[in-house]
Amino acid sequence: MAQRYNIALIGFGTVGEGVYRTIENKRAKLEALIGRQINIPFVLVKNTRRQRHVSRETVVTSSLEDILNSEMKLDLAVEAVSDAESAYPYVDRLLKLGVPVVSANKELIAKRGPELQRIAAANKCRLLYEAAVAGGIPLLNTLRHALKVNTIVKLEGILNGTSNFMLTKMREDRLTFAEALQEAQEKGYAEAVPDKDVDGWDAYFKTTILSQWLYGKSPRWEAPEPVGIRAVGGEDMELGEQLCGRIKHIASLVKEGETIRASVRPSFVFHGHPLFGVEGVNNGVHIEGSIVGSLLLQGPGAGKYPTSSAVVEDIVSVLTNPWEQEKDGSEFIAHGFPEKQDSDQRGDDGSSLWFVTGKHGLLQSLAQAGAELLQSAVHPKQKTAAIVEAVEEKVELLKLLSKGTVEVYPVLADRQTVIGARHSVAL
16 A cells, blocks of 8 residues: 555644544545545645644645645645635645545635536535534435436535524523523534524525435525524523424425425424424434435534545545536426425415414414414513415514514424424313
8 A cells, every 4th residue: 555645734723633533533434435545635724823733744834735736746735724715725626636635614615616617527526514514414425326317306404513403592591692602602512603604604504405416406595695593582492392393493405396494493393293392403314205205314513523524525426436417407207296286385366374473463463364273372570473375475574563572483394293282282
C-alpha cells in the first residue's frame, strides 16, 4: 500500500477538526476500504498563529496557493468553512482544477450548488455534501442509492437540532423561548447569534439542497422567507398537548406533477405521525416513496463527530467511485403507481387542516371564515385552540386581521386521524 491519497482540509473548526481526528482514529479501516494510505499534508485556516493540534507532517497555512503549488498531487479537499462567501472561491478554484470536494457548508450548497455541480461535471470530478443536510443521518445517500426506483412524492423533516431542542424544552420543562435559547447556547447547541437556526434559514438552506438533490431543481416556496420559532408560545405548546399533538419546526417538500412545493415553518405534528417522537437535538426525516411507502430516518443532526461521519463517508465514496451521474430528471417519469390523493392532507376544495390558537372569540371568528371545527381546547389563561379544516387563504387572512393575537400551524395528519382521536378522547 505504497501509494497515498492526499487530502487537504479547508477550515479547522468543529467540523474540520472532527474530520481530522476521525481520519486519524479510523485510519486502518479507511485505508483498507480505499486500498491506499491517507495523507493530510495541508490544513488551510484564516489564522495561522492559533495553535492547531496536528501531526508534524501536516502544514497549517492560510494560502490556497501554498497547497496548489506544492509538489504533492492533491486528490481531494474537504471544505468545512462556516459561511458561503469565504468558502466559494476555494471550492470554485479546486473544482476548476479537477480536484473533488466534499463540503459540509449548507449555505454554500444551497446558494451555489447547481453552479458548482456544473463546474465539477465540466472538469470530471465530484462535489459531495451529505454533511450539509442532516448531520450524521445518511439522508442524501439513502435517497439516491437505496431508493433509486422509488419516486419520492413527499418529504417532511425536522432539520434543525437547535430549534427542535428548544421546542422540546419549552414543552417538557415549560421554559420560555429566551430560557430555552440560553440553555441551548450553554450546551453548545446554539450559536451566540442564533438567527439562522431560530428564524428558519438553516432548515431553508437544507430544504433547497434536498430539492436540488432529489429533483434536480429548486422548489417553489409557499412563502418568500421561512418561518422560525420565535412566535411559538408556551400556551400554544400546552394546548397542542391537549389536542394530541406537538408543535415542531418542519421542512416540507411535496411533488405535484413537475412542480416541487416547499415550506419551512412551525407545524402541528399529530400523535402517531413518524416525526411526533423526534425530540431534543435529534433530526428526523419522513420520506414517502411510491413503492416503499413511509420511511423515517432519525439521528443526530449536528455535532463534531456525527457531522464528521457524513464527511468521511463522502470521502470514501469519492475515492472509491470518482464519477457518478447526477440527477437527470428521472423523478418526473411516471412511476406506475396511483398518486396518493391525501399526500399532503388537502381536501377536494383545496382545504387543509390547521391548528389555530387565539384569544376570546376565536371559534366564532373561525366559523365566520368558513372553517369546519374538528377539535378545540381552552387554556386556563383563557387562550383557545382549535383544529379546523379550511382553505389556507382564509385562516391566513384571519391571522393577518388579528394583528398578532392568532397563530396558525399546518397539521401533519389526515382528517380521519383527527376525528378518530376526538372520539377516543370523548370515550
